[in-house]
Amino acid sequence: MDNIEVRKRLKSSGLRVTPQRIAVLSTLVESNAHPDADQIVKSVRQQYSNIAIGTIYHILDNLVQKGIIKKVQTEQNVVRYDAIVEPHIHLYSGEENRIEDYFDEELFDLIQDYLQKKEIKGFEVNDIRIKFLGEFTKERK
Amino acid sequence: MDNIEVRKRLKSSGLRVTPQRIAVLSTLVESNAHPDADQIVKSVRQQYSNIAIGTIYHILDNLVQKGIIKKVQTEQNVVRYDAIVEPHIHLYSGEENRIEDYFDEELFDLIQDYLQKKEIKGFEVNDIRIKFLGEFTKERK
DNA sequence: ATATATGCAAACTCTTTGCATCGTT
DNA sequence: AACGATGCAAAGAGTTTGCATATAT
Numbered sequence: 431m432d433n434i435e436v437r438k439r440l441k442s443s444g445l446r447v448t449p450q451r452i453a454v455l456s457t458l459v460e461s462n463a464h465p466d467a468d469q470i471v472k473s474v475r476q477q478y479s480n481i482a483i484g485t486i487y488h489i490l491d492n493l494v495q496k497g498i499i500k501k502v503q504t505e506q507n508v509v510r511y512d513a514i515v516e517p518h519i520h521l522y523s524g525e526e527n528r529i530e531d532y533f534d535e536e537l538f539d540l541i542q543d544y545l546q547k548k549e550i551k552g553f554e555v556n557d558i559r560i561k562f563l564g565e566f567t568k569e570r571k
Numbered sequence: 572m573d574n575i576e577v578r579k580r581l582k583s584s585g586l587r588v589t590p591q592r593i594a595v596l597s598t599l600v601e602s603n604a605h606p607d608a609d610q611i612v613k614s615v616r617q618q619y620s621n622i623a624i625g626t627i628y629h630i631l632d633n634l635v636q637k638g639i640i641k642k643v644q645t646e647q648n649v650v651r652y653d654a655i656v657e658p659h660i661h662l663y664s665g666e667e668n669r670i671e672d673y674f675d676e677e678l679f680d681l682i683q684d685y686l687q688k689k690e691i692k693g694f695e696v697n698d699i700r701i702k703f704l705g706e707f708t709k710e711r712k
Numbered sequence: 713a714t715a716t717a718t719g720c721a722a723a724c725t726c727t728t729t730g731c732a733t734c735g736t737t
Numbered sequence: 738a739a740c741g742a743t744g745c746a747a748a749g750a751g752t753t754t755g756c757a758t759a760t761a762t
Contacts, residue, residue, distance in 0.1 A: 482744040503644030521694045552711025553662045557704040562696045570693025623719040
C-alpha cells in the first residue's frame with residue numbers, strides 16, 4: 431500500500447490527514463512484525479525526528495477506534511499493533527517473542543459454521559481471536 | 572479443590588509449600604473471574620494482611636512456570652490469571668471487561684483434527700488459544 | 713543447615729494526561 | 738476561523754528488582 435492509499439484510509443475514516451498519521455500507518459502497513467509503540471516511535475522518527483511518544487499513542491488509539499488497525503496482546507506486557515484487520519491466526523513463539531500471521535480461510539469457515547450450528551448460550555460472538563503458541567522451525571526462519 | 576489438594580499441587584511441582592502460595596493458588600482456584608494481580612492481592616490480604624505485592628507477583632510467576640496456572644491477556648494492559656489449564660475458550664466482553672470460560676471439547680477436537688491433517692509449514696503448535704470477543708446477553712448475566 | 717521464599721521499598725517500563733502551540737479542514 | 742492534532746513533560750499504573758530477614762525442607 432502506498433501513501434496515497436494510506437491517506438485515503440485516513441480520510442475516509444474521518445480522521446484528519448496529518449504527516450504523523452501517514453507515517454505511523456505507513457510504518458504499520460509496511461511491517462509484518464506486529465511492532466509495539468516503541469518500535470513504531472523509532473521507525474517513524476527516522477523521518478520525523480521530533481514526533482512525540484504521546485502523539486504516537488494517540489494516533490494508534492485513533493486508528494484502533496476507527497478499525498483501521500488492531501491491538502495485539504502478547505505474553506509480555508506490551509501492546510503490539512497489526513495493520514491487518516481481516517480474520518487471521520497469529521503464530522506466536524514466546525522464545526523469540528515473535529508473531530507471524532497465518533491465513534487460513536478454511537479453518538475460519540470451519541469455526542464459523544460450527545458456531546452457527548451450536549451457538550453459545552448467553553453470549554453473542556462479534557470477533558474470533560485465535561493464537562497458536564509454539565516454535566518456529568527452520569523452514570520459516 | 573480444597574487446601575490439601577492445593578498443597579499437593581504445589582509439592583508435586585517442586586515448589587515449597589508456603590502459606591502465601593497456598594493462599595494465592597486457593598484464591599485463584601476458587602475464582603472464576605480470571606483476576607489480575609491486584610485483585611489477588613486484595614483477596615489474599617483478607618487472610619494475610621501483610622503479604623507483599625512483590626511476593627504475589629513472584630508466586631504467580633512460579634505457578635505459571637510450573638504450568639499450574641496460565642496468564643490471560645486482555646484488551647487492557649493488565650495480566651490476568653487462570654487456574655484452569657485444560658483447553659477452553661475465553662468469552663470476553665470489552666464493555667464489561669469480563670472473561671468467562673467456555674468449554675467445548677468438540678470444537679477443540681475439530682481444530683486439532685484440522686491441524687493434524689493440514690500442518691503449518693515452519694511452525695510447531697504447542698498450545699491453542701481461542702478468544703471470542705462479544706457481548707454477554709441476559710441469560711448469562 | 714541450607715536453599716529458597718518473603719516483605720519492603722525503590723526503580724523501571726509502558727502508557728496516559730494536561731496544556732500550550734500548531735496545522736488541517 | 739475553528740476545531741482537532743501535536744509536542745513536551747509530568748504523572749500514573751502495573752510490574753520487576755535488590756536486599757535483608759524469615760521459613761520450608
